[in-house]
Amino acid sequence: MRPSPVRIVEIIEETSTVKTIRFDSARLDPLPGQYMMVWIRGVDEIPMSFSGPSEMTVAAVGEATRALFRLRPGDGLGLRGPYGNGFSLIGDRILLIGGGVGAAPLAFLGDVARHKGIEVTSLMGFRCSEDIIFKRRFERLGELILTTDDGSSGIPGRVSLGLERLDPDRFSQIYICGPELMMWDVIERWKDHAGKMQASVNRHFKCGIGICGSCCMDPTGIRVCQEGPVIPAVQLLEGEFGRYRRGPSGSRGPPRG
């Protein structure tokens, strides 16, 4: 499909480095965990997950996201999608585990789950209190445990420290989204429960339609842009996840975060 034109209707500054961009298209109808290819005309096209039915939450990390940051309400974008497999809601008591801007698709998932009467618990980690996003949104969903790397809010330290406050047996399904090493840490520590964990995986997407091969992961060659980005954690235990990732050229490098 060609990129559909949308117009930005609202921009919310979540923190000094994170913005939520709302656009006017109600026709996309994404599932939480799905993503869209966002075309910033004249700059680049990048994958972004949905933080709501017609919004994305963006951290300025590269040229394209910085260009997104410069846009104003009324400006246009081209969107392809929604693409990929989203989170699938299973059971009636779920746990959301997020890190940084990875909290965004989980907040969307939490909204949908809560609306269906599912009990939602959230464990969210950030670098510092200034980086915290969606605090009130997660609190409205249910219990929220916060961690910060610098100890300025919540439990001091990494997200995984928050796991000690939680009993994995309590939850019917666990959803993870954040920096890869954070997700790897969580999956490793709760390996016995990997069967009920779903993780949103980030790889270098170019085509979004499962043919160019830039997002394929070892050892199975799974096409993350189409068969992911949400992948059952049991499929991530043996392979490249948490160990390396390929960049835009296909060269291997360290995983992010």
Add this chain to the structure above:
Amino acid sequence: MATLRGDVGGLELENPVMLAAGILGTTGASLRRAALAGAGAVVTKSIGIEPRDGHPGPGIVHLGVGLLNAMGLPNPSYREFQEEIDIGRTGGSPVVASIFGSSPEEFVEVAGGLDADAFELNLSCPHAQGYGAEIGCHPGDVEEITRAVVREKSVPVWVKLTPNVADIVALGLSAERGGATAVVAINTIKAMAIDVESGYPILGNRVGGLSGPAIKPVAVRCVYDLHSALSIPVIGVGGISCWQDAVEMIMAGASGVQVGSALSGGLDILKSISNGISRYLDRKGMALADLSGLAGRQR
């Protein structure tokens, strides 16, 4: 079921339906996956001298009639690619390394640095400055580069041709004179799409190449013309998305086919095409060799 086993461009293949270059060919795991899904051979993403990130996005846009792309030859360079070929080979089908360069010397360096079951020279990519079709539209360069790689390697060397010329047969004859084992036709057709909301060309590279169903009749004609004029085999590629398309391409003169854009519907298409050819042969009581070039004999 009728056997599809046979020689395609100097390789003994289980079946003549291959994974085309540029599709799921960046990692060994995805090449293996395509082989396990039924590809008779798999062709890698085009590999060059230095790592390239490719063009800014959008790199691909689906236009309904086909795919328009300008990826920009992203690749990790031949220095980082042997391991992927080796993993790809564990799928049980030959791995053909697609390679590109800006000169005979660069082609020889890349080919010399890789061990593969065959090489496919990308003399046809329509959207990378200084590479592909920019060289591949000159018959003299095609011949010289082909000859240089053939001298370097003892495995089959295929030359993938661009249709963006007045006379593709002249390029095919050049490849043949250079010692190519086979030619592969066609690469994408130069094309463009513009966003009507804004006036921006959609591709990050502004212009690109069209593949998919829209170009199949062009590919069939090119294969037919090449098969009529050349004595080396022709491998057909361009818009094949079902077994009937493959049969048509073989009737035009192809001894094997490659499938690319149709993979956007999933990898099952590979097996579905080869099974379809087999059933067709059974129904007709024919062998694969009877089909090849049949259109040229029917008059």
